[in-house]
Amino acid sequence: MNGILAFRSIDNMTSRFRISAAAALTACVAFAASCGTATPESGPTAAAPTALGDVPAVRLNFRYEADVPAPPLNDPAPEELNAAVRDHFTNTRPDDILDRTLTSPNKSRIAVVYHRPGDLAAEFRLDIYSSDGKLLSKVTPDNLAVHFPDTIVWSPDSANLAFAAMIRGENGDGVPEPGASPSPSPTPEPVDGDATEPQATPEATPTPAGEPTPTPPTGVLAFRTEQIYLCDANGGLVRPLTQNEGLLYFYYAWAPDSSALVALAATIREWQYLESVANGKGEAFTPVGRPRMIEKNGRERRLDDGLTAVKPVWSPDASKIAAAFEHQVRIYDADGSPPTQASIPLRNSLLLSSQEFDRRQGGEAPEQNTNQPGPTTLPDPTKLVSFNPIVSLNWEA
Secondary structure, three states: OOEEEEEEEEOOEEEEEEEEEOOOHHHOOEOOHHHOEOOOOOOOOOOOOOOHHHOOHHHEEEEEEEEEOOOOOOOOOOOOOOHHHHHHHHHHOOOOEEEEEEEOOOOOEEEEEEEOOOOOOOOEEEEEEEOOOOEEEEOOOOOEEEEOHHHOEEOOOOOEEEEEEEEOOEOOOOOEOOOOOOOOOOOOOOOOOOOOOOOOOOOOOOOOOOOOOOOOOOOOOOOOOOEEEEEEOOOOOOEEOOOOOOEEEEEEEEOOOOOEEEEEEEEHHHHHHHHHHHHHHOOOOOOOEEEEEEEOOOOEEEOOOOOEOOOOEEOOOOOEEEEEEOOEEEEEEOOOOOOOEEEEEOHHHHHHHHHHHHHHHOOOOOOOOOOOOOOOOOOOHHHOOOOOOOOEEEEEO
8 A cells, every 4th residue: 555755856866755554553643734734544443544545645654765876767758750751741741841750659649749940939739640650630720829838648548638728829928929820821822913924723632532530629718828638549629738827837747547747837027037037147047836736628627836846756556646835735625524734744854864975976984873862953055065955746646
């Protein structure tokens, strides 16, 4: 029933803690005051939980282990362009530029990301192909542009595709990009009134027989900031999963059971301000947002008011969500009546671990009797090279 939630704070040291249900008085642990205190059931007849989903987040226990081997990275290598799709673009779509292909988990469908020469740099289009390279449908309407193509993701059951999109040709303020002409229409040549010869009509590119070209959908609601959209495996039923004008959704991940997504979202003003600050300092802009859980029916729950750059993760059974804020990990129930949350402050543990790590790196002998009970003076974080905030989470079974 236990799960390991590993987090990385620096490049060469990983910490982890083991989450388990508090089923006895000796196993309970106090969380942050704002999240309550774990209070396990008492009495000889209290049944021990058998699954993580049976225990509210506020009743979880943990054990911290420092400087353990890093877990294997789950990030797959970028998928190579599908050969059949690439050939189809080369032979029949010379005006479209193929950017990325994403094969569904069941290998039956391929999401195809592409753009056209007149599109803005951050705008893309989306089609669905069969596994043999046949175009099945166009997903994005002409007025909708896909943003953040690296975040497009299939649901684990291959039934849905999630992507972020907004109105085509806008700069995020709800104002069209100056001089933008995403889909220019050809301008007819002026007719000379004295001309006696008939104007030549350009020949249309023939379409291979038996391959009717799908048309883009119409009537899809579009917004002036990036929202999360869903379509089915065939590219149909395109709809906005979120409808919060002014919020910008830039990261999202499916629950293991494909029932919901966890996302990070920020207001457009927050995004613009932090981006301008980073640009003023000559630094790379790292977006931050508030974690949200979004069900497939569109019901949305903001999990926390804090901003974080760390991508939230699901527990393997889809019953919990974890997010990190600086030196603290927070656990949220994905469901419950009502859902609970727990805060796990790790700053002191990370300070002591970093102090020990720096000593080993510097060749100093570790202090004796480090496990002796008694008050411990915390080291000065400004003097520790390896003390850093949490930068990634990974929840293992």
